[in-house]
Amino acid sequence: MSRGSVDQNFLFTLGELYRLLRVYADKEASRFGITRAQWAVLAKVERSEGMKQSELAELLEVQPITLTRLIDKLCDNDWIERRSDPSDRRVKRLYLKKAGRQLLGRMSGLKSELTANALDGISPADAHRLLTQLETIKENVRNAAQTSGAEQVRKEQRYG
DSSP, X not given: OOHHHHHHHHHHHHHHHHHHHHHHHHHHHGGGTOOHHHHHHHHHHHHTTTXXXXXXXXXXXXXXXXXXXXXXXXXXXXXXEEEEETTEEEEEEEEEOHHHXXXXXXXXXXXXXXXXXXXXXXXXXXXXXXXXXXXXXXXXHHHHHHSOHHHHHHHHHHHO
């Protein structure tokens, strides 16, 4: 594949892949009566119980009001609960409830199923290489986003 072809297709392909994965994950999560976004919140809370809502919003890169609505729905379904912080009653900390833990247990195979279907036809060695390359790309983009415009132009002139 030529450099020009990569320039023309890379971002579009990544964006399209992300969109398709979101649609696919939403469809499959709906079998459990949950959305992909709700699933993401439950999974993050399970990994870091007691985190503040504001920390979770930052971690998920969503607006606090958006997260509040998701958490309201999860609380209504008795999957998570908000508890006041003992040192600051304005702060709400999030905890998984028994029903939420059970739901995640029933959904445990779904992530593997989604991954297996997405990587169908790709060898395990190539899948590991792909993941390593995607991590490198992620780090490159993170660094570029933190680099000033002038520095980025110099970099492009050196490697472009």
